[in-house]
Ligand SMILES: Nc1ncnc2c1ncn2[C@@H]1O[C@H](COP(=O)(O)OP(=O)(O)OP(=O)(O)O)[C@@H](O)[C@H]1O
């Protein structure tokens with residue numbers, strides 16, 4: 261199980277090197293301060309924290325949507341293009357499905373390829389494959405509004421996967437879904453991640469979700485947004501129903517929960 | 532058909548027609564009974580007769596008004612969308628164009644008609660009519676399309692940035708589709724306004740090479756030929772209704788797959 265082994269030993273060069281990153285919005289909000297984080301090749305990293313601690317901000321900075329106010333985000337192993345930007349191959353899944361309502365599932369998934377100048381005919385198979393990968397085979401002709409919330413989220417994931425990204429950034433992708441759908445999508449995501457050998461950075465505010473999915477959890481605190489603790493979850497993959505009910509999983513949840521509580525200002529007052 | 536009460540399909544057409552029929556019968560009866568003179572209120576039968584007798588002249592006038600309306604609408608559509616796209620590309624263009632567009636919009640077309648007439652020359656009244664009708668029809672297209680182009684979902688915009696989309700791709704694949712429902716709503720208003728503009732302009736500026744429906748109405752009024760005036764009015768409102776229905780049809784056709792306004796809900 262290479263996916264299980266990989267995160268436990270520190271590779272010499274991290275995939276993404278985040279050094280002393282801070283972000284202050286023009287309104288004066290210190291969204292992030294002093295973020296140091298080395299994202300390892302092939303790991304499943306969760307950013308866990310209370311609302312407003314800067315998780316989305318950090319993820320967007322990693323994606324290159326916006327500049328940090330201080331510090332650097334480097335991609336040591338990436339090549340750089342003519343404009344001096346790293347050529348990162350990444351997919352982004354937003355909290356909402358963020359689909360184009362006027363386009364079919366096929367066209368939505370085709371979008372990244374289209375923007376890269378690909379012809380529809382040439383990549384039709386690849387698009388169909390991505391749609392099938394998330395379990396939506398047969399829905400290529402449907403419009404987003406004909407789909408359920410969970411199905412739309414799957415389309416969004418297919419769109420991120422169709423470019424075969426090395427890094428998948430996900431911003432609370434399943435937060436709006438019901439428990440059962442979320443578990444199903446969690447299982448599917450882990451399966452795809454293991455098969456695809458990519459790196460996932462996954463934003464969530466659910467202790468249980470992060471402990472189930474991640475090989476490592478970055479627990480964040482608010483005001484200013486910072487990384488309070490890094491928790492390794494060395495349990496082997498594939499993780500399934502048995503893991504979900506195991507004492508080991510419980511222990512990780514407990515530790516993560518405690519770390520999260522410690523970041524809150526009045527730690528003792530909460531249940 | 533309907534959302535909550537399941538009406539029989541034909542009812543939507545039959546009920547208004549029935550009401551119209553009753554009203555017409557009442558009108559006819561009252562005119563007969565009270566012996567209203569025909570230059571005050573002609574009976575529906577008389578109007579129908581006038582419509583039949585003067586069909587030749589009326590249809591020519593209808594065509595003239597229709598032509599100006601259509602041309603004004605198309606010009607307003609092209610210019611409005613072009614300017615909106617331009618101002619969406621640069622904030623500078625937007626803030627420089629908009630005050631003048633608003634000025635053009637708020638100044639009553641009746642007030643600028645004489646000026647336009649002098650500029651284009653009295654021998655080109657057709658052009659004056661076209662310009663005036665275009666001015667009236669132009670603003671809803673511009674303002675609606677501008678709003679639409681700006682209403683792009685922020686996350687989708689980020690997605691386009693992330694995948695390195697160019698300005699052209701962003702316009703074609705993201706901004707224009709987002710703006711489409713807004714544009715169509717603007718077109719619906721503009722279509723009606725183009726007709727109003729064409730009629731008002733003819734009232735103010737007179738008619739060009741041939742007399743449009745507005746001119747027919749003035750002429751009939753001067754001759755106290757009230758039945759023909761009503762006939763011209765009926766044609767005018769029929770034209771307005773057809774334009775509205777066409778726009779509504781276009782809206783439904785283009786948006787039926789995806790936009791909340793046009794999709795039929797299944798429950
Ligand atoms: N575009 C913006 N302009 C100004 N302030 C912002 C902006 N985006 C976020 N912030 C502020 O930065 C802080 C962090 O926001 P962020 O969205 O990163 O939090 P988050 O951890 O993702 O929260 P949530 O779990 O609720 O999504 C918040 O206080 C927020 O008010």
Ligand SMILES: [Mg+2]
Pocket residue numbers: 315316317431
């Ligand atoms: Mg967020």
